[in-house]
Amino acid sequence: MTTETMEAPAVASPTATPPHPLREFWGYFSANHGAVAGLVIIVAVVLLALLADVIAPHDPNITNTTIALKPPFWQEGGSIAYPLGTDPIGRDILSRLIYGAQLSLLIGIVVVAISIAVGTVLGLVAGFFRGLTEIFIMRLMDIILTLPSLLLAIVIVAVLGPGLMNAMLAVALVILPHYVRLARAAVITETSKDYVTAARVSGAGTTRLMFREVLPNCTAPLIVQASLGISTAILDAAALGFLGLGAQPPSPEWGTMLADAREFVLRAWWVVTFPGLAILITVLAFNLLGDGLRDAFDPKLKR
Amino acid sequence: MALVEIENLSVEFPTQGGIMRAVDGVSLKLEEGEVLGVVGESGSGKSVTMLALMGLIPFPGRVRADKLAFNGRDLLTISDKDRRKLTGKDVAMIFQEPTTSLNPSFTVGFQLTETLRLHEGMDRKAAERRAVELLGQVGIPSPESRLSAYPHQLSGGMNQRVMIAMAIACNPKLLIADEPTTALDVTIQAQILDLLISLQKERNMGLVMITHNMGVVADTAQRVMVMYAGQIMEERSAADLFASPQHPYTAALLAALPERSEGGRLATIPGVVPGLYDRPKGCLFSPRCAYATEHSRTVRPALKPWAGGHIRCHYPLGDPNRSAAINHDHPVGTEAAS
């Protein structure tokens, strides 16, 4: 009735062992081409930013009206000395973009750092002390989340006054709720576990518990959220810059460059195209990285 | 002509860690009106076998077989359209989790009449009348008022009754019940089993009763198929199998039954079903088998006719030359693979 073969199943050889968690993580991550591309772009942007003084062909702020609005080198009238052309007052666009990378990365990192620092503390406090403290903190975060993020940032900057510093503060506030929620959720799941109760019984102080036991357990979601947060920060700060509320001219911040270039959209396509492209590529890279990290941390959720 | 004919069925799922063979060389014949019990621990491929028969193996699973036929229809070459005319009509299936198996966004009535309207071409009115009848037949009180209920408003037992009503709506020739009582309260379990058996008798349906509980099949099935790690280990008439199990795995399952346990202690089989990474080279049960030898660890036994059925073991328990053969092949003790 059955024609039975004795061969073992093709792949499931008895010697195969489950892979090491870190290897498995890298396996999932590197299988995601988008995530790897994102990482490569980020590394490139970081290198550009770090080596700006060496790489940039010109000073980003030197104006020279005799060479104003030179097109990129491949177009008629362009020159290789100014590869991506010059802006309305003769500054080299490529050099400004490279120095802008410094600013954008700085914005992303500072904003997310502030947000994570304040957010995890608030979240840990809410999760540990519960009660009224928790209600107050979480309600406040809910309200911030309800309001459209850029609107809130605009209002804050309008009140505090335009400028890069205030813009960064505003954006940090706007993305704060994500970290508060993450940290609070981590505390609540962790404190329901036995080892935290045990640590408590054995007399470990609350602060110690918060930072030593609970925090390490929410690093994975925090890293993912940080990557996505950097992209939001860069995007929102650029939007504020574009509206004239962020970094002020002559800063080579990409959003601010776009604001300066707006009125030349009909005459010089390059002055508007390149700064935006820089924003898009960088933001996209951080989003790709964040998505890839999330999938790699939690393969079960991967779809 | 048998109702179901399966020969050498294999189902594989490509996964990150390699190809998972969930069903491995399963062959099976089922006559009209026959009740087959399929037993085995969780993860032994019972559900996947029957899903393959239903044509419900999810992507990216692959199904291969020398023969797969239902009621004389070749299911390997059948068109999707013809297949859908069979599924839900001539062969129906109910599942382990009744509550998640019903669509939360539609009423019981909608989900029940949907089948009737599709396969029987009834209009809404007629389908609703028939739906009320069916709900009554499966023992749901005040069936008219249940039509407008959502699954989350009914208990698990009630939902399973709804699932059964849906399955028998078009008088199927075969009903596959995949652990129909596992998720239910103990008191409800017996009721649902009784209902299934009485429906089977009334309609002379073929019934496949999947379970990991030997006790359930003891008093329902005519034939029993014992599965382990995707393979059939033993397949014989229920009476014979319970009276004199021939495979060590069957014997171990039976010993784990509460009423058979000795001295009030429940025997359990040490170890777990092999997964993707620890699939043995020889007999799949050898890491947990008390009688394993060097030979069974290196050579996979074939499924061979034995004692009125089939068995996959080098040393069937009823073999008169058994001890000699085991001694000859170097017994290796009873330690279980961790």
Place this chain on the structure above:
Amino acid sequence: MAAPPFSVLAMLRFILTRVSLIIPTFIGITLLAFFLIRLVPGDPIETLAGERGIDPVRHEQLRKEYGFDKPIIVQYGIYLARVLQGDLGKSMITQEPVLNEFSALFPATIELALCAILFALILGLPAGIIAAIRRNSIFDHGVMGISLAGYSMPIFWWGLILILLFSVQFDLTPVSGRIDVLYYIEPITGFLLIDTLLSDEPEAFWSAVRHLILPTIVLGTVPLAVIARMTRSAMLEVLGEDYIRTAKAKGLSRFRVVALHALRNALIPVVTVIGLQIGVLFTGAILTETIFSWPGVGKWLIDAIFRRDYPVLQGGALLLGVVVMSVNLLVDLAYGLINPRIRHTR
């Protein structure tokens, strides 16, 4: 007969609970508006009154009116009472009540926002559904790649690029405004697409449509990306559910399984996301309106900032916040309507 599963009372209770949940949010928003305006450098009374260089008599009178001599909580009470009566102060520049200016401009923003969300839905839903069904196909990868780019898009730049392409390069669409200046359209509904049809100038409608195209695309890009991604992942999740297996086991057609049994459930999270996108939409409207000189509330707010018209900023932001909050509430209620599980619990 048993109690009907769909009871009006349960429904009413559900609605009341949800409505009561937004009260703290409303108070929070008003508190924010109340305190922020006091952080503005300069004389708070002049800021609040929307008048500059006030003479001392009037100054004293305003001081009383705003309750500056009373505790802060009373001042907030006065403010809240005013807000509830629809008094949001008046513009420093035009001396018009803020609420009037808002109502006059808001239809333009809504018209744009509705078109954008419609655009996003019409493209995003089918794209997400097909991507889920053809998982890992080229189409799937394409949709996911494009939507991630859309999600990362600096829309203020996207608008300029579209202008560059469609207006400058091909001269297909106008660069700014809602309609050609040569038409005068009597505002009846405030929606130009409707008002032009009601007017006696049929070409005006096409002019309005042409003005809407680019802003709609720009504003719709991020929601489109989010909806496509969300629809895909919701569909994938739902397609793996037990009840989909049941539906297939019943012999239903592939189309019916996907379009009825799966989609009905997948839409639940998608509707929530669309609801949350409304908030994002108003943010985007601020940028879009600035780029295209679209005479809506977004541009009005930005103009107010540069004119230091603080009452407009305070009142406008508060109104926008309330609008977003109300839309979220409506979404929440709709969520309960399409998801029987939510409706019956709570």
